[in-house]
Amino acid sequence: xxxxxxxFEIDTNAYSIKxxxxxxxxxxxxxxxxVYLIVNRDRVVTRQAFFDAIWTGxxxxxxxxxxxxxFARTALHDDGQRQAVIKTIHGRGYQFxxxxxxxxxxxxxxxxxxxxxxxxxxxxxxxxSRFNRFVFAAITLLTLAVLMLFIWQINGGITxxxxxxxxxxxxxxxxxxxxILPFTYASDTAEDAFFSDGMHSALLAQIAxxxxxxxxxxxxxxxxxxxxxDVKAVGTTLSVAxxxxxxxKRAGQQIRVDVQLIDTANxxxxxxxxxxxxxxxxxxxxIQQAISLDIAKALNLxxxxxxxxxxxxxxxxxLAALGYYFQGKSLANQGTTQDNTKAIEYLEQAxxxxxxxxLAYAELARLELNQIHWAGKPVEQQVRIASPLIERALALxxxxxxxxxxxxxxxxxxxxxxxxxxxxxxxxxxxPGNVTALSEYGNLLLWKLRRIEQAxxxxxxxxxxxxxxxxxxTQWVSALIDAGRFVQARMIIDTLIEQNPTxxxxxxxxxxxxxxxxxxxxxxxxxxxxxxxxxxxxxFNSMIMAxxxxxxxxxxxxxxxxxxxxxxxxxxxNMLLANAMIAHLTGKHGKALDMFLQLPANQHVFPVYxxxxxxxxxxxxxxxxxxxxxxxxxxxxxxxxxxxxxxxxIPAVAVAxxxxxxxxxxxxxxxxxxxxxxxTTAPFGGWSTKESDWKTRIYLAxxxxxxxxxxxxxxxxxGHGADSIVSSPTYAPLKDHPVFQRALSDMQNTLKNAxxxxxxxxxxxxxxxxxxxxxxxx
Numbered sequence: 042x043x044x045x046x047x048x049f050e051i052d053t054n055a056y057s058i059k060x061x062x063x064x065x066x067x068x069x070x071x072x073x074x075x076v077y078l079i080v081n082r083d084r085v086v087t088r089q090a091f092f093d094a095i096w097t098g099x100x101x102x103x104x105x106x107x108x109x110x111x112f113a114r115t116a117l118h119d120d121g122q123r124q125a126v127i128k129t130i131h132g133r134g135y136q137f138x139x140x141x142x143x144x145x146x147x148x149x150x151x152x153x154x155x156x157x158x159x160x161x162x163x164x165x166x167x168x169x170s171r172f173n174r175f176v177f178a179a180i181t182l183l184t185l186a187v188l189m190l191f192i193w194q195i196n197g198g199i200t201x202x203x204x205x206x207x208x209x210x211x212x213x214x215x216x217x218x219x220x221i222l223p224f225t226y227a228s229d230t231a232e233d234a235f236f237s238d239g240m241h242s243a244l245l246a247q248i249a250x251x252x253x254x255x256x257x258x259x260x261x262x263x264x265x266x267x268x269x270x271d272v273k274a275v276g277t278t279l280s281v282a283x284x285x286x287x288x289x290k291r292a293g294q295q296i297r298v299d300v301q302l303i304d305t306a307n308x309x310x311x312x313x314x315x316x317x318x319x320x321x322x323x324x325x326x327x328i329q330q331a332i333s334l335d336i337a338k339a340l341n342l343x344x345x346x347x348x349x350x351x352x353x354x355x356x357x358x359x360l361a362a363l364g365y366y367f368q369g370k371s372l373a374n375q376g377t378t379q380d381n382t383k384a385i386e387y388l389e390q391a392x393x394x395x396x397x398x399x400l401a402y403a404e405l406a407r408l409e410l411n412q413i414h415w416a417g418k419p420v421e422q423q424v425r426i427a428s429p430l431i432e433r434a435l436a437l438x439x440x441x442x443x444x445x446x447x448x449x450x451x452x453x454x455x456x457x458x459x460x461x462x463x464x465x466x467x468x469x470x471x472x473p474g475n476v477t478a479l480s481e482y483g484n485l486l487l488w489k490l491r492r493i494e495q496a497x498x499x500x501x502x503x504x505x506x507x508x509x510x511x512x513x514x515t516q517w518v519s520a521l522i523d524a525g526r527f528v529q530a531r532m533i534i535d536t537l538i539e540q541n542p543t544x545x546x547x548x549x550x551x552x553x554x555x556x557x558x559x560x561x562x563x564x565x566x567x568x569x570x571x572x573x574x575x576x577x578x579x580x581f582n583s584m585i586m587a588x589x590x591x592x593x594x595x596x597x598x599x600x601x602x603x604x605x606x607x608x609x610x611x612x613x614x615n616m617l618l619a620n621a622m623i624a625h626l627t628g629k630h631g632k633a634l635d636m637f638l639q640l641p642a643n644q645h646v647f648p649v650y651x652x653x654x655x656x657x658x659x660x661x662x663x664x665x666x667x668x669x670x671x672x673x674x675x676x677x678x679x680x681x682x683x684x685x686x687x688x689x690x691i692p693a694v695a696v697a698x699x700x701x702x703x704x705x706x707x708x709x710x711x712x713x714x715x716x717x718x719x720x721t722t723a724p725f726g727g728w729s730t731k732e733s734d735w736k737t738r739i740y741l742a743x744x745x746x747x748x749x750x751x752x753x754x755x756x757x758x759x760g761h762g763a764d765s766i767v768s769s770p771t772y773a774p775l776k777d778h779p780v781f782q783r784a785l786s787d788m789q790n791t792l793k794n795a796x797x798x799x800x801x802x803x804x805x806x807x808x809x810x811x812x813x814x815x816x817x818x819x
Contacts, residue, residue: 239367276305
């Protein structure tokens with residue numbers, strides 16, 4: 042059955058919702074709530090009725106239902122104030138009040154089974170459940186593990202008597218998942234604490250190399266206190282069948298590690314082991330590898346020859362170097378600028394203690410590159426520092442996955458995106474469950490290659506491995522927003538803020554959500570102010586605050602925020618960009634052009650400004666300088682056979698304009714046609730590239746005035762606009778077109794309204810100004 046509600050179509054067979062033929066992403070339970078309300082729209086549905094029909098047999102709180110109602114309203118463009126679709130009947134329940142049109146399914150020769158009715162009801166749930174159980178059983182039968190190929194005695198002399206297993210181990214595919222909780226340490230010394238944390242991280246890295254075993258990453262397991270964790274709850278939250286608990290104790294020249302593998306379904310111990318050795322670096326890795334193989338044995342994992350070979354390599358045999366490495370890794374995991382800097386010092390000591398410690402070189406290189414963002418250090422300087430470290434790591438260990446991760450990050454900063462992708466895929470081939478590799482690869486796909494759907498899939502995979510990592514979820518949200526999946530993005534954002542109200546990146550995600558969904562600039566600035574309240578030292582966020590004021594035409598506030606970003610990181614590469622933007626906004630166009638032309642390619646973070654260089658350069662008689670800039674950074678765009686895609690179409694439009702301006706009409710128009718193909722093929726550069734009205738700009742460059750006017754009207758109707766359009770020479774050919782004039786008037790009214798709201802919110806303290814303090818923080 043299909044139902045039409047306003048401009049929405051709900052298809053219970055396809056389990057989908059479309060708005061004007063565009064799919065709307067919703068969680069399965071939210072879909073069930075919507076359909077159940079529609080099916081029972083002739084009555085008030087009580088909370089208990091929802092629990093019985095949607096969450097049969099499960100203990101669910103009222104808050105869970107309230108959240109699902111909220112998300113259902115959001116999906117259907119309703120809210121708790123209007124209640125035009127779903128009405129709250131206080132004290133009783135909810136009722137679907139919007140008009141519903143039933144659209145019968147087309148006739149079919151196949152009989153309809155009785156269970157295929159009412160997706161919101163218990164019969165549909167039972168069909169869905171039985172289907173899932175069928176698939177589950179099929180997968181289980183196809184993926185039964187073979188017996189272990191190794192002899193236990195290869196592990197440094199650790200004998201079978203050192204571990205004990207229950208009679209029936211874990212054997213099904215569904216059970217091959219594990220959360221290794223942080224190890225406890227048996228003393229209160231800080232040295233034991235970092236040593237325990239280091240061994241835990243090393244074991245996680247080892248186990249994550251088993252592709253047949255789903256291993257939850259450190260960013261999620263670190264949330265648990267192993268002394269108080271409920272293993273059943275851990276299993277439910279992280280979707281794992283087993284949990285490993287461990288304790289590390291150093292006593293004199295001995296180290297002892299106790300571990301136990303627990304079945305999360307019944308809290309039954311599957312296996313336990315005790316490993317005691319003389320305290321040497323080699324023995325630490327022998328213990329780690331022995332635990333890894335014991336886990337593989339208990340879970341009936343069949344290891345490949347490549348995975349076997351990884352067990353034969355010891356990263357270092359220098360105990361002091363290993364201690365420094367563990368301390369550096371422990372600090373790096375804290376995720377702050379200060380800790381990142383201190384971690385670098387420890388890793389430098391690790392390399393000094395053991396110049397052949399490849400893993401330390403790789404980690405040091407990655408942290409040095411992190412300093413570009415963490416500490417605002419210049420890209421060229423950090424690339425120069427990291428390059429020899431990565432070369433050394435790969436020379437020492439050519440198959441080191443962590444070194445390929447660092448190499449990928451290095452290539453990103455060097456603008457070698459193809460090489461970066463190759464490095465990340467090599468890393469994931471070696472360490473497939475490494476969340477850092479997945480995260481960095483996802484960011485490459487999203488921000489540089491602009492392959493939005495692929496980026497979203499990579500982040501979704503990473504979140505499945507580390508479901509409690511909030512920063513990873515904000516990266517996933519960025520991909521969802523760029524793909525236009527706003528409902529799913531909003532659900533994640535709201536949950537993040539509910540779980541941690543002081544987590545600054547979640548407010549940046551909320552700001553992006555409001556900004557791109559409908560260009561709700563005041564709401565976006567409120568959320569970004571909350572981000573700055575909890576993370577006031579992030580210079581780039583101050584530049585984003587400036588961007589909104591640029592759009593609304595409040596030049597002075599934009600300049601103030603740019604100046605504030607400069608005060609936060611005066612030596613960063615962003616300094617030149619911020620100064621160039623200030624000069625451009627204050628009418629010093631020659632100075633602005635000089636600065637823009639000095640920017641390295643990695644600083645083209647606001648591409649519309651680089652596009653505007655063509656206009657500025659021509660006005661100043663410096664078109665040749667602009668062309669040389671593009672030839673330096675985008676030489677392929679001057680070749681007839683160039684491939685134009687979402688990653689380079691913006692400079693391609695600029696280069697095409699340069700060609701046309703110097704009389705190369707055929708080449709310029711051919712390049713513009715390629716650009717037009719990109720921007721008219723969803724999702725092209727992602728939802729965020731709609732802001733700059735690229736389709737209209739391309740039509741104008743091609744001289745197609747009628748199409749440009751219609752395109753601009755669509756741009757304004759979607760809620761977008763920029764004050765600079767009013768006086769822009771680019772739009773001058775449209776100034777007398779009636780369609781453009783009407784749309785321009787609508788845009789100006791929208792921006793005027795936004796300015797008024799921004800001032801009200803500034804006066805109330807909900808939007809920060811440079812140097813101010815949000816009153817909510819007091």
